[in-house]
Amino acid sequence: MLSRLLNFFLFLFFLSTLPNNISVIAATSKIELIEQNWPFNGIFGRFDKASLQRGFKVYTEVCSACHGLRHLSYRDLAGIGYSSDEIKVIAGEYEIIDGPNDEGEMFTRDAKMSDKFVGPYENDKVARLANNGAYPPDLSLIVKARAGGADYIYSLLNGYKDFPENFEAGEGMYYNEYYPGNQIAMPPQIEDDIVEFDDGTTASHIQIARDITSFLAWAAEPELESRKSLGVKTLFFLVLITIMLLGVKRKVWKNLD
Amino acid sequence: MKEKEIDNSKGISGWIDKRLPVFTFINHNLRDYPTPKNLNYFWNFGSLAGITLVIMIITGILLAMQYTANTEIAFDSVERIMRDVNNGWLLRYIHMNGASMFFIIVYIHMFRGLYYGSYKYPREILWMLGVVILLLMMATAFMGYVLPWGQMSFWGATVITNLFSAFPIIGDYIVTFLWGGFSVDNPTLTRFFVLHYLLPFAIVGVVALHLVALHQFGSNNPTGIDVKSEGDTIPFHPYYTVKDYLGLGVYLIVFAFLVFFAPNFLGHPDNYIPANPLQTPAHIVPEWYFLPFYAILRAVPDKLLGVLLMFAAVLVLFFLPWLDKHKIRSANFRPFYKQFYWLFFINCIVLGWVGAMPAEGIYVLISRIATLYYFGFFLVIMPLLSKFEKTTELPSSISAAVISEKFDNKEPSTSESYVK
Numbered sequence: 001m002l003s004r005l006l007n008f009f010l011f012l013f014f015l016s017t018l019p020n021n022i023s024v025i026a027a028t029s030k031i032e033l034i035e036q037n038w039p040f041n042g043i044f045g046r047f048d049k050a051s052l053q054r055g056f057k058v059y060t061e062v063c064s065a066c067h068g069l070r071h072l073s074y075r076d077l078a079g080i081g082y083s084s085d086e087i088k089v090i091a092g093e094y095e096i097i098d099g100p101n102d103e104g105e106m107f108t109r110d111a112k113m114s115d116k117f118v119g120p121y122e123n124d125k126v127a128r129l130a131n132n133g134a135y136p137p138d139l140s141l142i143v144k145a146r147a148g149g150a151d152y153i154y155s156l157l158n159g160y161k162d163f164p165e166n167f168e169a170g171e172g173m174y175y176n177e178y179y180p181g182n183q184i185a186m187p188p189q190i191e192d193d194i195v196e197f198d199d200g201t202t203a204s205h206i207q208i209a210r211d212i213t214s215f216l217a218w219a220a221e222p223e224l225e226s227r228k229s230l231g232v233k234t235l236f237f238l239v240l241i242t243i244m245l246l247g248v249k250r251k252v253w254k255n256l257d
Numbered sequence: 258m259k260e261k262e263i264d265n266s267k268g269i270s271g272w273i274d275k276r277l278p279v280f281t282f283i284n285h286n287l288r289d290y291p292t293p294k295n296l297n298y299f300w301n302f303g304s305l306a307g308i309t310l311v312i313m314i315i316t317g318i319l320l321a322m323q324y325t326a327n328t329e330i331a332f333d334s335v336e337r338i339m340r341d342v343n344n345g346w347l348l349r350y351i352h353m354n355g356a357s358m359f360f361i362i363v364y365i366h367m368f369r370g371l372y373y374g375s376y377k378y379p380r381e382i383l384w385m386l387g388v389v390i391l392l393l394m395m396a397t398a399f400m401g402y403v404l405p406w407g408q409m410s411f412w413g414a415t416v417i418t419n420l421f422s423a424f425p426i427i428g429d430y431i432v433t434f435l436w437g438g439f440s441v442d443n444p445t446l447t448r449f450f451v452l453h454y455l456l457p458f459a460i461v462g463v464v465a466l467h468l469v470a471l472h473q474f475g476s477n478n479p480t481g482i483d484v485k486s487e488g489d490t491i492p493f494h495p496y497y498t499v500k501d502y503l504g505l506g507v508y509l510i511v512f513a514f515l516v517f518f519a520p521n522f523l524g525h526p527d528n529y530i531p532a533n534p535l536q537t538p539a540h541i542v543p544e545w546y547f548l549p550f551y552a553i554l555r556a557v558p559d560k561l562l563g564v565l566l567m568f569a570a571v572l573v574l575f576f577l578p579w580l581d582k583h584k585i586r587s588a589n590f591r592p593f594y595k596q597f598y599w600l601f602f603i604n605c606i607v608l609g610w611v612g613a614m615p616a617e618g619i620y621v622l623i624s625r626i627a628t629l630y631y632f633g634f635f636l637v638i639m640p641l642l643s644k645f646e647k648t649t650e651l652p653s654s655i656s657a658a659v660i661s662e663k664f665d666n667k668e669p670s671t672s673e674s675y676v677k
Contacts, residue, residue: 043518071336072340141336144521145526145529147526223339223346227517227520228518230347231513231514231516231517231518234513238513242506245499246503248502248503252496253499256491
């Protein structure tokens with residue numbers, strides 16, 4: 001029985017080493033992603049708050065020119081360690097259209113903590129017009145919505161190369177090793193020192209790619225930390241009660257002998 | 258085991274029981290209920306399926322309080338549950354992974370029945386009610402997957418509902434009728450939500466019938482031999498209640514592991530992209546529990562034939578009691594059936610695997626061979642084995658089987674008490 005129990009835990013361990021999605025296993029022919037040892041991986045995974053704040057800065061100064069984050073509210077930034085006062089200042093830099101007021105007029109006002117992130121474009125059509133016909137996807141769920149998750153986003157940001165010979169490239173397209181079909185409309189964005197980090201961290205392109213990916217992983221799963229910590233407690237409880245039930249079962253069934 | 262009579266002349270419970278025999282009922286069906294003493298852990302999966310159904314209904318009702326079935330906001334309402342509703346992520350991940358767990362449990366439950374011949378006389382209707390439950394589950398799961406209105410929701414719904422257009426003459430009318438319009442759109446989403454909420458209660462009803470049919474003759478057992486004397490059975494409580502609790506504990510560990518640490522492992526990333534009727538995903542794949550049937554569908558080049566075969570793959574299960582007419586139930590005593598059975602099991606896994614692969618090259622050939630064996634197993638091998646297979650020697654009774662097992666595994670001295 002003990003060896004069976006051991007086998008069961010080995011099985012759980014095996015489960016924990018699986019990639020975050022079954023479709024990754026199915027996609028065999030694709031190029032291998034650059035795997036990173038993210039602090040939010042694994043059973044005890046946690047976000048690195050400093051990295052998330054740096055990533056937020058990268059989003060604000062670089063990504064947000066074209067990409068929205070529509071499922072997030074400014075108040076959610078408390079989750080990456082900002083205080084209410086700081087969030088009010090951050091939100092105050094954006095304007096949103098509200099109304100109608102008592103005179104029946106629409107008006108613009110500063111965004112509040114409770115508002116959703118203000119997107120870069122008024123609608124999809126404007127977004128396509130501004131980007132050579134391509135639509136820059138909303139980033140709130142991007143890490144969950146791509147096979148490979150955070151590793152894919154990180155690889156993509158680092159995956160720009162020159163076009164190989166004989167590659168029929170479309171107008172205004174870029175070559176990326178990791179993008180399906182290898183042609184991507186987004187120009188390479190990550191360079192050394194494209195942002196200046198407030199905490200003095202050197203803004204190498206590797207660092208920037210890591211931080212923005214972490215931030216986007218948080219944006220996709222802001223519940224991750226509470227989920228995993230509740231999970232550890234739940235599993236601890238379940239394993240304990242199951243071992244006790246095993247004892248009870250054996251004791252009860254002994255009556256039959 | 259003699260049933261304990263409820264004294265309905267005394268006390269409040271006696272007063273109630275005389276007028277509404279709930280306590281007699283519970284005593285009869287959950288406590289003294291005589292159950293074969295040799296059931297193994299594969300007999301846990303029935304109660305686990307029932308518990309999963311309850312979990313799904315409770316989480317489902319709570320989710321429905323927050324979800325909005327409208328194409329404009331369905332996706333966002335699910336994201337709102339994930340982010341802003343207290344413990345909404347927990348509810349949704351339990352419900353999402355609960356669907357997968359439900360199918361794992363029910364598939365194991367069915368493979369158990371197939372191995373030990375639980376569908377044979379006198380349990381034919383019990384088995385057929387089980388197939389009805391499976392069909393209802395499939396419909397419910399399919400419609401539930403449409404509700405988040407992601408890319409796979411939309412395109413899965415489009416592909417599956419379009420299958421009905423394969424039928425000549427009436428096909429297009431059926432599809433329009435299912436959609437409530439001329440494409441998968443708001444009317445489709447609304448009706449799928451309504452039906453997704455309704456069907457689980459229909460499942461509860463059929464489960465009740467399933468239990469009535471079960472308790473008519475009681476559980477089958479690993480030897481497949483009928484209960485012959487009181488010595489072959491033990492009361493359900495406390496022996497099987499405690500065994501079911503233990504099974505539940507192990508099950509919840511696996512379930513919780515998925516929910517908390519790999520909640521999206523069995524899903525598809527494309528379903529986190531909002532539905533877009535103008536953009537088809539590279540590969541449209543159904544949820545894993547439909548993959549074997551999806552493989553059968555794609556194995557045939559003709560659309561109508563593929564659709565018919567896919568439905569036939571489930572419907573053939575209804576006729577199982579009459580395809581396998583071998584008198585002996587348990588595969589333990591049927592050396593040939595046992596081997597074909599395991600080949601069938603592997604074949605189902607192969608079907609699931611090719612169902613996830615693109616329908617091209619070697620995969621098409623594999624899916625055809627696997628489809629052939631799937632139907633060959635039921636329609637050719639089973640009837641032939643019923644006629645010609647010679648069985649190994651059966652134990653004289655359940656008790657005899659239990660005793661000989663103990664003799665094999667333990668020192669003879671410890672088993673003296675069994676020989677009375």
